[in-house]
Amino acid sequence: MHLISIDDLTVPEIENLFKLSDGFLEIASRSIKKVPTLRGRTVVNVFLEPSTRTQSSFELAGKRLSADVINIKESSSSVAKGESLKDTILTLESYRPDIIVMRHPRVGASRMATRYTNASVVNAGDGMGEHPTQCLLDLYSLRRVYGEPAGLKVAIVGDILRSRVARSDIFGFRKMGIDVRLVGPPTLMPPGIEYWDVPVHSDLEALEEVDVIYLLRMQLERAKGKVPPVPSLREYSRVWGLSPYRLKAGQRVMHPGPINRGVELSADLADDERSLILHQVESGLAVRMAILYQCLAGSLTEEPAA
Amino acid sequence: MDTSPRPSAARLACRPLRSERFLLTGVRLFDPEHGVDLEGDLLVEEGKIAALGDKVARPPGVDVLDDLAGCWVFPGFVDPHVHLRTPGYEYKEDLVSGSLAAAAGGYVTVVAMANTDPVIDSGPAAAWVLEQAARDALVRIGQVGAVSKGLRGEELAEMRELADAGVVAFSDDGRPVTDADLLQHALRYARGTGRPLLLHLEDKSLSLDGVMHEGKWSARLGLRGISRACESGPLARDLEIVRYMAAEDRRLTEGRGAAGAEAPGHVPMVHFQHLSAADSVALMRRAKDEGLPVTAEATPHHLLLTDEHLGSFDPNLRVNPPLRSAADREALVAALADGTIDCLGTDHAPHAPQEKEVPIEDALNGTVGLETAFAALYTGLVLTGDLTLARLVEVMSGAPCRVLGLVEPHLTEAAPADFCVVDLDETWKVTPAHLRGKSRNSAFLEETLTGRVRLTVVDGARRFARARGEV
Numbered sequence: 001m002h003l004i005s006i007d008d009l010t011v012p013e014i015e016n017l018f019k020l021s022d023g024f025l026e027i028a029s030r031s032i033k034k035v036p037t038l039r040g041r042t043v044v045n046v047f048l049e050p051s052t053r054t055q056s057s058f059e060l061a062g063k064r065l066s067a068d069v070i071n072i073k074e075s076s077s078s079v080a081k082g083e084s085l086k087d088t089i090l091t092l093e094s095y096r097p098d099i100i101v102m103r104h105p106r107v108g109a110s111r112m113a114t115r116y117t118n119a120s121v122v123n124a125g126d127g128m129g130e131h132p133t134q135c136l137l138d139l140y141s142l143r144r145v146y147g148e149p150a151g152l153k154v155a156i157v158g159d160i161l162r163s164r165v166a167r168s169d170i171f172g173f174r175k176m177g178i179d180v181r182l183v184g185p186p187t188l189m190p191p192g193i194e195y196w197d198v199p200v201h202s203d204l205e206a207l208e209e210v211d212v213i214y215l216l217r218m219q220l221e222r223a224k225g226k227v228p229p230v231p232s233l234r235e236y237s238r239v240w241g242l243s244p245y246r247l248k249a250g251q252r253v254m255h256p257g258p259i260n261r262g263v264e265l266s267a268d269l270a271d272d273e274r275s276l277i278l279h280q281v282e283s284g285l286a287v288r289m290a291i292l293y294q295c296l297a298g299s300l301t302e303e304p305a306a
Numbered sequence: 307m308d309t310s311p312r313p314s315a316a317r318l319a320c321r322p323l324r325s326e327r328f329l330l331t332g333v334r335l336f337d338p339e340h341g342v343d344l345e346g347d348l349l350v351e352e353g354k355i356a357a358l359g360d361k362v363a364r365p366p367g368v369d370v371l372d373d374l375a376g377c378w379v380f381p382g383f384v385d386p387h388v389h390l391r392t393p394g395y396e397y398k399e400d401l402v403s404g405s406l407a408a409a410a411g412g413y414v415t416v417v418a419m420a421n422t423d424p425v426i427d428s429g430p431a432a433a434w435v436l437e438q439a440a441r442d443a444l445v446r447i448g449q450v451g452a453v454s455k456g457l458r459g460e461e462l463a464e465m466r467e468l469a470d471a472g473v474v475a476f477s478d479d480g481r482p483v484t485d486a487d488l489l490q491h492a493l494r495y496a497r498g499t500g501r502p503l504l505l506h507l508e509d510k511s512l513s514l515d516g517v518m519h520e521g522k523w524s525a526r527l528g529l530r531g532i533s534r535a536c537e538s539g540p541l542a543r544d545l546e547i548v549r550y551m552a553a554e555d556r557r558l559t560e561g562r563g564a565a566g567a568e569a570p571g572h573v574p575m576v577h578f579q580h581l582s583a584a585d586s587v588a589l590m591r592r593a594k595d596e597g598l599p600v601t602a603e604a605t606p607h608h609l610l611l612t613d614e615h616l617g618s619f620d621p622n623l624r625v626n627p628p629l630r631s632a633a634d635r636e637a638l639v640a641a642l643a644d645g646t647i648d649c650l651g652t653d654h655a656p657h658a659p660q661e662k663e664v665p666i667e668d669a670l671n672g673t674v675g676l677e678t679a680f681a682a683l684y685t686g687l688v689l690t691g692d693l694t695l696a697r698l699v700e701v702m703s704g705a706p707c708r709v710l711g712l713v714e715p716h717l718t719e720a721a722p723a724d725f726c727v728v729d730l731d732e733t734w735k736v737t738p739a740h741l742r743g744k745s746r747n748s749a750f751l752e753e754t755l756t757g758r759v760r761l762t763v764v765d766g767a768r769r770f771a772r773a774r775g776e777v
Contacts, residue, residue, distance in 0.1 A: 084660065084663070084664060085664065085665060086663050086664070104665070106665030106666075106667045106668060107517075107527060107528050107619070107667055108529075108666050108667070111619045112664075127665075127667065128528035128529070128530075129529075130528065167526070171526075190524070190525040191520050191524070191525065192520060192521040192523070192524055192525030193525045195521065195525065196522070225514045225515075
């Protein structure tokens with residue numbers, strides 16, 4: 001099984017992943033956090049773009065499942081010498097890995113990798129494309145907090161245009177019955193989003209009736225073109241930045257990280273108890289263990305230790 | 307060989323082969339523009355169609371090609387828009403491989419763009435390509451001369467020397483002529499050369515590093531979009547300039563005899579390359595209603611494929627202009643059928659594997675098209691009832707010749723033997739082995755197509771021949 005786009009999964013498949021995640025979450029609370037489930041299996045993490053939480057949680061997920069995990073990073077690999085993605089994947093394929101987890105700055109890179117390997121490929125973020133495992137951990141956090149996510153109202157706020165997280169979350173959340181709306185400056189909305197029947201708002205007033213506010217990082221490093229999409233970060237944070245006093249009672253805040261304190265959210269909101277940011281990270285480890293397990297489920301004879 | 311009567315006329319060059327004598331029997335002779343549609347035989351002798359009709363007498367000892375019985379004979383195809391990558395990029399294509407790809411697609415003449423290294427922006431550069439073609443090419447090669455030196459869009463190329471060297475047309479293809487003053491200078495300076503200007507429409511300040519059509523699928527996939535306005539914006543401006551120049555042209559030529567010594571000659575026809583967007587079609591339709599001296603082409607990939615296909619991230623689907631929405635595709639097909647779009651051009655754009663086997667955002671633009679053009683359009687438009695076979699043959703043969711001012715291939719007695727023979731019943735799945743050029747970057751790989759070229763004849767010599775069932 002590959003996991004490239006959130007569209008690759010059906011609702012029952014997602015629910016099954018969450019059942020597995022419950023077990024793995026429980027393992028994380030034990031004093032011995034390792035199970036033998038993937039012993040003898042090889043997981044290669046290919047991270048050709050900077051990452052803290054995705055890379056560390058996939059690495060830890062693999063290790064807690066007893067897989068052999070190796071990490072390839074751009075700065076220390078032959079990619080820095082100009083090696084093509086095709087050659088990197090063909091080289092790794094020679095080791096017969098079971099799973100390749102890939103983070104790449106280009107859209108479609110993990111789909112491309114599937115052409116050159118027999119391993120299961122997991123997309124850990126491809127440029128502005130998708131980040132399906134982030135969507136799954138977000139859904140899992142919502143499930144842990146709210147129970148059934150269907151019927152929840154979620155506003156995704158900010159730099160939708162350049163966000164792979166948004167592109168997985170919009171479609172994954174809706175698949176699970178969540179009411180999704182987008183909020184932010186019109187220049188940070190992807191042209192063509194209107195074809196997908198997602199309500200788009202430009203003012204934070206649209207946040208009033210939602211349960212969850214999902215903030216996105218302003219992705220300055222993906223700036224393309226000569227015209228910046230917003231005139232200044234100062235104006236952005238003043239008009240669209242979120243601080244505790246703007247939250248309604250009962251509303252919670254999510255963010256995929258890394259956060260820009262003082263831009264899309266104030267520093268005190270980041271540390272506020274209504275923020276689920278670290279809860280999401282915790283969910284991420286369990287969900288990624290479930291994903292690694294599920295990738296190989298067809299070829300495993302043992303049941304998961306959970 | 308040089309088929310041009312006078313030095314300043316367009317020169318088409320290909321390797322001379324000894325003319326052959328052979329007879330096709332039991333074929334369908336189909337040249338609707340010249341009133342030919344009959345089942346019968348066709349005799350080639352001394353480079354010409356010596357005889358055709360229900361039953362042609364067999365001269366003694368003639369080579370009879372009876373295994374082509376049941377196939378259709380069309381006037382040879384002519385492509386106003388190919389990239390043969392010579393000089394400078396012979397690792398992608400050269401005149402031998404490119405002309406073989408053309409012959410395999412039923413083409414007798416192809417016109418090469420000037421975006422080579424060095425750019426074809428001088429008489430000697432154009433003459434060099436045509437000399438190579440006269441030595442190497444299996445089909446006739448026409449060469450385009452640049453509008454601007456180095457395609458830089460700043461100063462005019464030496465258009466007079468280019469015309470004298472025999473270029474077919476002028477174009478900065480691959481890049482737009484962005485500077486309006488340069489465009490007006492080119493139109494004025496090229497007066498009387500009889501060569502059209504071929505314009506690639508693109509607002510680079512808007513398309514930027516876009517990868518695909520801006521719309522439903524760019525939003526879903528996260529690939530940067532290229533809007534319709536990137537094409538229709540420059541088209542609208544260029545049509546305004548053409549209208550202005552056409553009025554100037556009338557003032558300059560009014561009251562002067564056609565052969566008046568002081569007549570400055572007409573402003574060149576302006577031909578818009580590879581239209582992709584419905585908005586451009588609408589502008590073009592108005593311009594033609596008004597009688598402006600403009601023509602347009604569309605490619606097989608824009609006529610058949612849409613942005614939805616980019617979900618595969620297949621880099622061979624990355625083309626410029628991008629594959630657009632289903633509504634744009636329908637508008638192009640309707641425009642091709644009603645004459646708003648005059649002709650077909652493949653924009654055959656070979657690239658090496660290392661330039662395409664990369665993430666789509668890093669891939670170069672372009673698809674090869676010569677080998678698959680007829681079959682893809684026959685399958686995707688004629689068999690579906692969207693276009694008649696007669697119109698398809700017209701847009702691939704006579705119409706491009708009229709756009710470029712070239713002699714049209716005819717299936718008539720005493721005409722030069724420039725034709726192709728197609729098996730309309732053969733169904734094939736496109737694989738790399740079917741592509742005869744150096745590069746395999748086809749948007750139609752893995753597609754199942756109906757109709758395949760069996761034989762291509764240029765100047766009475768067989769340039770490409772395939773037995774039934776052969777790859």
